[in-house]
Amino acid sequence: MSTLIYNCTAVLMDEAHTVLPGACVTVEGRKISSVGTARPDGSFDETVDAGGGILMPGLVNAHTHIPMTLMRGYGDGHALQEWLNDYIFPVEAKLDDRAVRAGSDLALCELIASGVTTIADMYMFCDTIAQEVVASGINANIARGTTLFTDNFDFKTYPACVELRELVDRWHGYQDGQILIDACIHGEYTSRPALWEALAQYAADRKLGMHIHVSETKTEHEECKGRWGATPIQTLDRYGVWDVRAIAAHCVWTTPEDWALMAEKGVSAVHNPASNLKLGSGVAPVVEMRQAGVNVCLGTDGVSSNNSHDLFEDMKLAALLQAGTRCDPLALSAWDALEMATVDGARALGRNTGRIEAGRDADLILLDASAPNLIPCHNAASNLVYAAHGSNVTMNMARGQVIYKNGEFFTIDLERVKREVAEYALPRLFG
C-alpha cells in the first residue's frame, strides 16, 4: 500500500523547526518513504489532496486510562479522597470485559478524531484494551496498573504479574510494535519494595518499558519521604526501577535532585496539565525539568480527571501555564509544546514516530487550515498550539492507514459503540 499526500503545509517536527509549504509526503506500507516539495514520480495506490491543510505527526498521548472514559465527569465537584472512594472505586469494581471494550472504543474515537496516533495507557483488563487498540489502528504502550499492599508476594503467582507475563507473551511487539507492553507500578504509595524489585528485574530481562505515577500530589510526595527518607523518584531508583526506558506520569512535586536522576537514567516525565489543575495537584516544573535535561512529554490522563482527550488543549495549557505562573511569556514556546506532544512523546514511549521524515512510522494528521479559527496563519506552530482544537483534525493516518477522515471512522463503528455504552456499560456501572 502506497500513499501520496500533497497540497499541504508540513510541520516536520525536525530539529531545524521546518515548516514546508507545498509539501508532498509519500508513505509505503507503515513508513513514511519521502518528504519534499516536488511531486514524486510513480503511481500510488492512494493520493490524498490535503486541500492546503496542515500536515503534522500524529500526537502521542503519553498517559491515559482509556476505559475510564465511562466515568467522564462522574463525581466532579467532590474532594479527591471522596471522589476516589465514593465514586471511582465502587464503579471500577463493577467493570467487566464488555464494559471496558465499550469505554475503550469510546475513548479511541475521541482520541482518533482529535489527532492522536499513539497512547501510553495504564489500566486493568489490558488484553481487551490491546484488542481494541489493534482494531482501531493506532499504536499503544499498554501497562497493567499494579498495586501491592502486602508483604506476602510471589511474582510467579501474584495475579497482576501473571497477567503482565501473559500480556507480554501475547502482545509485546505485536505487528511490528503496534502494541508494546510496559511493566507498571501504579505508584510508590500503592505498592511495596518486593513488587518494585520483581518488576524492575522482569522489565530488564524482557526489555520492557516502565510506566509509573510519580509525585502527583504533595501528600504522596511528602509521605514517601516520611516512609523511605527519599522522594518517590529516588526511592524507586534504589530498586532498579529506572534502569529501563521509563515514563513517570505527573512529576508535579519532583525536586532538582529528582530531575538530575531522571536525566541521568533517561526517565521521561509525562506532564498532564489539565488533570493536575483539575484535581488541585499543582503545576509541574516543566521548564526546570527540561532545563535539567529531562525528556518531558504530554498526556491527558484519564478523562474522569480532565475531562477531555483533546491533546491540543493540553498542548496549549502546557505552554500557557508555564508562561502565566512564572510571568514569563517565553517560558515554554509553541514549538516546545509541539515537541512534547510528538517527538518527545515518541522518545518516551520507545517509538519511531512523532516526526515527518523518511523511515519514521507513517503516523500523520491533517488539519483544516481554512477553518475560521486558524485564519490567518502567521506562524504554523503558534496556530497549532494556541488556536487549533482537536476538531480541526480532518484526517488521521496511523501506521500508513487512514483511519479517520472528515468525521468518519473507518476502523470503529461509532454508532455501535454508542449503543454498547448506553445499553450495556452505563447500566452495568451506574444503573
Add this chain to the structure above:
Amino acid sequence: MSTLIYNCTAVLMDEAHTVLPGACVTVEGRKISSVGTARPDGSFDETVDAGGGILMPGLVNAHTHIPMTLMRGYGDGHALQEWLNDYIFPVEAKLDDRAVRAGSDLALCELIASGVTTIADMYMFCDTIAQEVVASGINANIARGTTLFTDNFDFKTYPACVELRELVDRWHGYQDGQILIDACIHGEYTSRPALWEALAQYAADRKLGMHIHVSETKTEHEECKGRWGATPIQTLDRYGVWDVRAIAAHCVWTTPEDWALMAEKGVSAVHNPASNLKLGSGVAPVVEMRQAGVNVCLGTDGVSSNNSHDLFEDMKLAALLQAGTRCDPLALSAWDALEMATVDGARALGRNTGRIEAGRDADLILLDASAPNLIPCHNAASNLVYAAHGSNVTMNMARGQVIYKNGEFFTIDLERVKREVAEYALPRLFG
C-alpha cells in the same frame, strides 16, 4: 416570528441550577416566551428538533478586540514590549475600515460558531464594528478605546471623544439594545485625569457603561501606585469613573481594598485566563474577588494574545486554574464557570440575557450531546465546562434569530470574508 425548540436538555442557568431534560422552549420575536417540559399548544413559524442536544444561554464574551483577529499569532514568541512595539502597533497603524470589516467578520464567524451571542468589544473603527455586529445578528457593547498622553485636552474636540459622541448618537440602544456604546478609558497607564473626569461625567449623563483595562500586569499596577499613591481601581475611583455600570478587564493584580471598592460600586471584573497566562501577566484572584462580592465574568481578550475566541476553553481554564494554583479541586466549580460566561456576563454588560427564562433575550445555543467527547453525561455542567469545545455547538440563536446551524452561517458570507482577509486585509497590513 415564533419558534419552538424541543427535545433537548436545557441548562437554565437559574439560581436553582436547573438542568431540565425533555425541555421545550418557545421564543416570540426577540424574547424567550416559555420554558417547560410540556409541548405548548399553538403553532409556531419554526420548530427546531434539538435532537437530544444540550440547550443553554448563548455565551457572553465580555472582553474582545475583534479586528485584531487579523493578527492571530503575529509576533508570538516575543516579550511583551517587543511584541507590542515591533509587531502589533506598526500593523495597527495600517488598519483601515475595509480591513477592520474583514477582521471583525472573521472574528464574528469564530465567535458565533463557538456559541457566543454577546460581546463587549474595545477597539478603534467602532462604527464599522457596530455595522458588522448588527449584520451578524449578535449583541455587542462597543467601546472606543481612548488614550490621552497630553494635558492639552478638550472633550469637545478630542478626536476619540468626538467619535464616542457620534457613536452614542448613532448606535447606543440601537434595535432594542442590540448595540450599546460603553465609554472607554484604555487604561490608567495610557491616559490622564482630564480624560477620566470628562468620560466619567459623560457616561453618567448619557447613562453609558464604562470599559477599562485594569491591573493586567504587575508593572502597570505598581507604576500606578508610584504615580498616584493608589492602585488603578482606587485612582480611577477618585474621578467618578466607577459611578456607572463598569467592566474592568483583567484585574490580575487587584487587591482586597480594590475588591471591596468594586463590590461597593458594582464594578464587574472580566477574567481573561488564556490571555493572562499567555502574556505572562499572572493568575487573577477570581475566587477572592467572588468571595468579596465582585461580579466576575469571562472574556477571551483579542486573539492576538490568546489566540482563540472559543470561550468554552476559557471557561475550563478559569475553573482549572483556580483549582490548580491553590491545590483545591473545589475552588471554582463547573457551575461557577458557566455563570461567569452567561448570567454574570449579562449583568456586567447591563443585558437581559444569560439565562433561559421567559422574558429574557432569546440568545440560545445548542450543543450536540451525541459527540464522542460529550459521552457519557453524568453531569451536564461538568460536561459543558470540562469536556465540551466550541465545535460542539450546532446552533446559535441570537435575539430570536437562528444565525448558525451545523456549520452554516446565515448572516455572514464566510467565503466572502475569507477572500477579503486574504486578498485585501492581509496584504495591506503585512504585505
